[in-house]
Amino acid sequence: xxxxxxxxxxxxxxxxxxxxxxxxxxxxxxxxxxxxxxxxxxxxxxxxxxxxxxxxxxxxxxxxxxxxxxxxxxxxxxxxxxxxxxxxxxxxxxxxxxxxxxxxxxxxxxxxxxxxxxxxxxxxxxxxxxxxxxxxxxxxxxxxxxxxxxxxxxxxxxxxxxxxxxxxxxxxxxxxxxxxxxxxxxxxxxxxxxxxxxxxxxxxxxxxxxxxxxxxxxxxxxxxxxxxxxxxxxxxxxxxxxxxxxxxxxxxxxxxxxxxxxxxxxxxxxxxxxxxxxxxxxxxxxxxxxxxxxxxxxxxxxxxxxxxxxxxxxxxxxxxxxxxx
Numbered sequence: 395x396x397x398x399x400x401x402x403x404x405x406x407x408x409x410x411x412x413x414x415x416x417x418x419x420x421x422x423x424x425x426x427x428x429x430x431x432x433x434x435x436x437x438x439x440x441x442x443x444x445x446x447x448x449x450x451x452x453x454x455x456x457x458x459x460x461x462x463x464x465x466x467x468x469x470x471x472x473x474x475x476x477x478x479x480x481x482x483x484x485x486x487x488x489x490x491x492x493x494x495x496x497x498x499x500x501x502x503x504x505x506x507x508x509x510x511x512x513x514x515x516x517x518x519x520x521x522x523x524x525x526x527x528x529x530x531x532x533x534x535x536x537x538x539x540x541x542x543x544x545x546x547x548x549x550x551x552x553x554x555x556x557x558x559x560x561x562x563x564x565x566x567x568x569x570x571x572x573x574x575x576x577x578x579x580x581x582x583x584x585x586x587x588x589x590x591x592x593x594x595x596x597x598x599x600x601x602x603x604x605x606x607x608x609x610x611x612x613x614x615x616x617x618x619x620x621x622x623x624x625x626x627x628x629x630x631x632x633x634x635x636x637x638x639x640x641x642x643x644x645x646x647x648x649x650x651x652x653x654x655x656x657x658x659x660x661x662x663x664x665x666x667x668x669x670x671x672x673x674x675x676x677x678x679x680x681x682x683x684x685x686x687x688x689x690x691x692x693x694x695x696x697x698x699x700x701x702x703x704x705x706x707x708x709x710x711x712x713x714x715x716x717x718x719x
Contacts, residue, residue, distance in 0.1 A: 433666040434631065437614050437658045442646045443607040446543065448533025448583070452553070452597045455586075456499070456525040460485065462514045464492040471510055477503045478526065485521060495520060502526045524595065529587050530566060531599040534573070534580040542605040543568060549585045552600040553593055562588045565603060606646055613651040618664040619644060628658065629665040637665050 466488040473485050479497045486495045486508075505522035508514060531551060535543065543565060551561040569582040585601050587593070619642065620627050626644050629637035642657030658664070 432637075433668045434663045435615050435618060435666055437612055437654060437660055437662045437664065439610055439660060440613045440651055441607065441609050442611060442613060442648050442651055442653050444542075444605045444646055444648050445602050446535055446539045446605055447600065447602045448535060449598065449600050450531045450533045451599060452587075452593055452595050453530050453532060454524045454526065454595050455528040455530055456501075457504075458498070458523055459519050460495060460498075460521040460523060462495070462516055462518045462520055464488070465513075465515050466490050466492040467513045468508055468510055471506065471508070473503050473506075473521075475503055475506055479503065497523070499525060500527045526595065527590065529590050529593065529595065530584050531563070531587070531601055532582055532584050533601050535583050537572060537579040537581065539605075540568065540572075540581040540583070543583060543603060547603055547605075549601050549603045551585065551587065551602075554598040554600075556591070556593070559591065561591075561593075563601065564588065608646045608653055611645070612654045612658065612660055614654055614658065614664050615666060616647055616650060616652045617668075618666055619652055631663055631665065 467490060469487045469489040471486045472483075473479060479485070479501060481497055481499045483497045484494045485497055485503075488494075501523040503521055504524050507519045507521060514520065545565055545568065547565045549563045549565065551563050553559065553561055563585040565583060566586040567584040569584075572579040572581045583603070585603070614628065618628050620629070622639060626642050627639045628642055630640050632638045640657055643655040645653030645655045647653065
């Protein structure tokens with residue numbers, strides 16, 4: 395009987411000890427889990443390029459109606475619809491000695507309104523034409539961005555039909571009156587193609603105008619900079635585990651990175667506002683190894699994520715890593 399009692403006591407002690415150990419590690423895991431973990435990035439040297447972009451389509455600068463300047467009968471029509479002609483090419487002739495009708499500029503014949511043998515009067519439409527040489531694309535720019543634009547600025551243009559061909563253009567006009575819609579005011583910007591190759595009117599485009607740029611400057615991701623009490627601040631890791639606010643002076647920014655003029659040095663880490671999702675990075679009791687239960691820490695950072703540059707900015711290093719604060 396005594397042996398049975400002793401065995402029961404020992405069993406209860408083992409079970410109680412196991413439960414105690416389990417509760418201890420579970421509590422520790424829960425405490426760690428309650429500590430928020432954020433992504434961080436290193437201050438790195440990059441190129442920053444501020445640009446304004448917009449989508450549009452290829453448009454002609456001139457579309458006209460060719461009209462008769464006399465009363466006569468058409469003898470011959472020398473062209474066909476969709477034909478490309480040069481300035482001065484004969485379009486049609488008359489039977490009774492009136493001067494031939496010629497192309498006023500390099501163009502495409504988009505429509506013919508008469509036929510041979512027709513009697514026409516002065517001012518009557520003969521054909522429709524459009525300029526296929528002096529082509530433009532138009533984009534709508536937000537009022538906050540248009541103030542940085544000026545005539546003559548260069549633009550890079552992507553034509554959807556030619557993904558491997560680089561086109562360039564020049565800002566030819568800036569509309570002085572904005573269009574207001576859904577609480578947003580935009581201004582139309584016309585960009586003239588420098589060279590047209592084989593592009594056609596109506597093709598879709600994406601144009602980017604470089605407003606300003608900085609080369610080889612210290613940068614951090616734009617989301618790392620916070621406005622605190624009217625000052626620009628970043629959060630940097632500290633030995634206590636609580637991030638420390640640090641004042642910085644910023645310069646030019648693009649869609650992804652912002653220039654840091656003072657307050658940080660290259661390689662210094664800054665905290666980003668994104669929380670790391672702990673639910674997908676840990677398993678079991680938050681990754682802690684339990685005695686006698688196997689299990690290994692499977693959670694952890696997804697380090698080595700390469701920090702990307704913004705539109706038009708060149709990356710020269712820098713990584714984003716996961717750390718706990």
